[in-house]
Amino acid sequence: MSVTPPQRVWWKEKVPREERLWFSIALAWAIVMFIMMPLWHIYGSQNPSTETYKVEPEEYVTLTQQFIERYKVGEENGVPVVEPPPGSDVYLLGKQFSWEPVIKLKKGETYRLHLSSADVLHGFSVYPMNINFMVIPGYDYVLTITPTEAGEYRVVCNEYCGPGHQLMVGKIIVE
Amino acid sequence: MGDDFRTCPVTGFKVHLPAEKLIKVNAVTAVVALLVGAIMALLVVLTRWETVHLLRPIDFYKFVTLHGWNMLGFWIIFFEVAVLYFAGAIMLNTRLASPKLGWVAYALMLIGALGTNITVLMNPTKNAIMFTSYVPLKATPGYYLSVILFAVGALLAVFNFLATLYIAKKEKTYRGSLPLVVFGALAAAIIAVSTLLFGAAALVPTLFWSMDIAPTWDALTYRIVFWAFGHPSQQINVAAMVAIWYLLAYLTVGGTTISEKFSRLAFVFYILFINIASAHHLLVDPGVSTAWKIWNTSYAMYLAVLASMMHAFAVPAAIEVAQRKKGFNRGLFEWLWKAPWKNPSFSALILSIIVFGFLGGISGVIQGTEQLNIRFHNTLAIPGHFHGTVAGGTTLAFMGITYYVLPLIFRRELVGKSLAVYQPWLFGIGIALVSIGMQGAGLYGVPRRHADITSFGGSGFAFEYDPTAYLWLAVMGIGGILAFAGAVLFVLIAVATLIKGRRL
Structure with missing residues (x-):
């Protein structure tokens, strides 16, 4: 009985055949998944980036400002719009409660997209792709990206970042 | 004495x-x-x-x-x-x-x-x-x-x-040896000790920092320490819930595990593996190495999941064996049809197992995969997962055992027995819809913890999600109302029993 001490010495008893079979199937599946995990990482091409650098938030803000001054082509809703050349380093800054700048990219070209925060944690979520990464102050997270479809994309903050969290939407334009 | x-x-x-x-x-x-x-x-x-x-x-x-x-x-x-x-x-x-x-x-x-x-x-x-x-x-x-x-x-x-x-x-x-249910409770207690210590490690320095007597700490380090508390704290619930499953199988149909060794080993697996599995919260974080992510999310998580798979076999097996001993042997499933479905504790047990395993467990394994996590992290699918495990699984199991706690511990006869029969279904189906609706909306990128995905508080960059996402949110909303009704009915029955129930 589950509520009384076992009758026999439990670690010496034999597990019934049905449970051994079930265990074997479940274990085999666990091992398949265990092997798939590194294999998928090595042979697949959809891994989260691991390229990270330490950066002071103030330093990252300065880097973003320099980047904006260099490639600014306009403004939308008070947020600068930049058009960096293909292959360049692109800086996106998350801060309470906006993403800066709006970024214009060229379809089929590759960019190094830097993500970091000026203050607290933010979440980088691209709609409609549904791609999600953490944005953490003190860390410069680099994603190497090649946009394959033209269109307007939205960047939604999906980590709670303060009472104005819902305001935090940005934009990436691919032409 | x-x-x-x-x-x-x-x-x-x-x-x-x-x-x-x-x-x-x-x-x-x-x-x-x-x-x-x-x-x-x-x-x-x-x-x-x-x-x-x-x-x-x-x-x-x-x-x-x-x-x-x-x-x-x-x-x-x-x-x-x-x-x-x-x-x-x-x-x-x-x-x-x-x-x-x-x-x-x-x-x-x-x-x-x-x-x-x-x-x-x-x-x-x-x-x-x-x-x-x-x-x-x-x-x-x-x-x-x-x-x-x-x-x-x-x-x-x-x-x-x-x-x-x-x-x-x-x-x-x-x-x-300890009875199986106590063994399970001990597993929960051991996980609780390590978990709560990590909780202290995360929050005590934060307290001092908020009082301006300690320096701020690295946001990523906090996340690592916090999740050694945050997810394992839910594994206390898993172990406690499974212990309650065994207790309910005994109380409702007199069932007991067909192998003490099998069930106990599964509890030991929880203790050994479940705590380090929480790295899946950091799969799309900067600064954490791939090897660390893969090791923790594959090795540790799958062995913990294996333990749940073992209980998922052992608990229904306990019920089936007990029912067959009573003579319900016709066909493959007579033991199930002739089970005490009128007993709310029994339906709570079955629904708890199903919602926990199929909605909570499976979604958890999927979301905890390194690559797939890119599509789930911080979307509404994440609360979709844990409403399956914690609300559908743990809460339902605890509701089920309450129907025994009231007569046995409080020594009051249950008030509203005929309503209690439907209570687990109301809550269980409601919370299942919540979980499914959230997971559906999450697939379209709808963020969790977000107050306004229609006008974004008036942001100039506001946009609308795919219309299907709003349909999933409606599924979640309707489920939420049902689950709320189920929870309130549960509280009403419990309170009415405490106040008006005949003393036993």
């Missing part, structure tokens, strides 16, 4: 009266927390259901923070403390090690729970920082202090349980 005990006429257990009193008080407090959490849940779900969109953002953040704490924290842990005292003192026919410590623990937990609610309600702009309380968002010291007091109280209660096991062993109140 002697005077402090009574003998239960149904189970034959020797009931330590001071322990019984503590069980009652912790269980009642848990149900109050459940009611408060459920009211907040209704407000939150009616805000996320965009057609209704009830609350202003600041109120939404306030109530989503407190919904998290009242449900994940206070309802479940107060109830678990009651379970631990029951498993320790009563199931082993012994006395609770220290009723005094039990009351101190209770007082600390109560102050912590009240403090958390008050600090967030009074000052949501600063203190509504969600269950995760990520630095460098800074709340007032009162908030962190409340949470820490609650955790310290819970830790003392766990120690009280462990000391009770020691007394039972020393005074030989049972022979041989």
